[in-house]
Amino acid sequence: MELEEFRLSLYQPGGLMGTIYAVDEVLYNSKSRYQHIMIVKLRGFGKTLVLDGLIQSTESDEHIYHEALVHPAMTVHPNPRRVLILGGGEGATLREVLRHSTVEKAVMIDIDEEVIEVSKKYLPEWHRGAFDDPRTELHIMDGFEYVKRASERGERFDVVIMDLTDPYGSDIAAQLYSRSAFELISRVLSSDGIVVTQAGCSTLFPDVFKRVYNAARQVFQHVREYAVWVPSFAYANSFIAMSNKYRIDSVSREEVDRRLAERGVKTRFYNGLRHIAMIGMAEMHIEIKA
Template identity: 50%
Template sequence: MSPIRPVWIETVSWHTSLVMQIEAIRLMKRTKYQEMAIIDTVDFGRALVLDGFIQSTYADEPYYHEPLVHPAMVAHGSPARVLILGGGEGAALREALKYKSVREVVMVDIDGDVVKAAKEHLPAMHQGAFDDPRAKVLIMDGQAYVEEALARGEKFDVVIMDLTDPYGPEIAQGLYSAQFLGKLKALLAQGGIVVTQAGDSFFFEEEYSNVLRNFASVFKYVAEYNLWIPSFGYAVNFIAGSDWVDPRALSAEEVDKRLAQQGVSTLFYSGRVHTALMNFPIYKKFRG
């Protein structure tokens, strides 16, 4: 028999939870914006938890961060400037910096305590990305940064929203609105694309559908896809929007060609995975 260990109760939905054994709590604190914990779990290794929702774990974070970042980056083809909103653990930053064409990645996270904790406690996630000379990390409100960037006339090729869920903390909810997405569209250079994680369409169908409608009201091309994340206990949804490029139009061969040209190596994402993601049904509840 395995030794008795304390457990962490992970919130899957308001009515469902996932119980996992833990080995240690490395950090637990209330930041200015949210409850944060860094824990060591038996099955998933080290994990970042915000307001009761696991954000990333060592064991399965590539299943989240690679589909978040690469379909949009590959669809653009040759991104030079990338904006990441959120992404405090640095893993999305890590993936975006893999592209040879990238000259600058601006990462904006409102919670400096999360970024500080990630630098110290989550080295396998950021893998030194914070120290890359092409990375510009700003601790400020994402909406404020976008307003300032628009005023300066800045442009980005790819915008990645790696935020807490649409049904999560209030600090992120306004960033999924059609009004804010319109501002992100105005930030895009020609050929640009916006991508976000959009929570879960099975347990939070109404909230997910609202985000999807907002994208459809702003962008010409909208691609939705999802992937099961073991430590989340559900399939996380992603939505990409652009007026120029459509990730659904790429063949497996073209995706692999673009990854090779950019010198990108991945643990999970590939051309075959890309086409599978774009064609797999979205999880919704069947109504009996």
């Protein structure tokens, strides 16, 4: 079949929505021990990482997703020095964490080494050398097994970022967003630490989102949703920030911009205005779900 005729059809779990993308070129297509990995060039979106038939990030808008995932929690924390990343195989989440001059160590845990190696080869625009940064510590293993061991060693992190598959993707994925999972993560969090997770789409999957949100509320004192529209996903991606000390809506637009400038963080999408807007978008979603 000619590539001009080839189409990539992606369907959300449960058959709620389908989107068809034109594929101009297939750069990589293989199945790892854990998942089906594709690197393709999508018309209008550029290079794209696809895992198990679902778009993870595209060249044209990955910065929107990754900046939205990383910077609200990193910016609200006054001095994030040690950061733990669960997932994020492309290296873009790591890239954004390392933009903050306060960071002394960033530990990234991903179970699928093939995703990382493929990303290093085909997606250099994503990681931009972050894997080679001296502050980076990379482990190929189950993220929650690492958290258990880190807890036993007494390790603590100022920010924990969960860049995992969607909570409605599979039974295994659902376990990663449970109360027990959040309790485990809380054991390696500093007393003033912040956890943030991507949480799929609260408007398309409100019941699943509410389960994740309520699980977080059983563990953390301050829990807040925020959201951002990601064009290649064709929906607004939801995030949940949780902490026992800080609220992501506790800083002003001006304070966000001041902290970014002070730390030398240069972004393409995120700033003080969009920080406030993403929280406002989530509030609108809550009203629709009510």
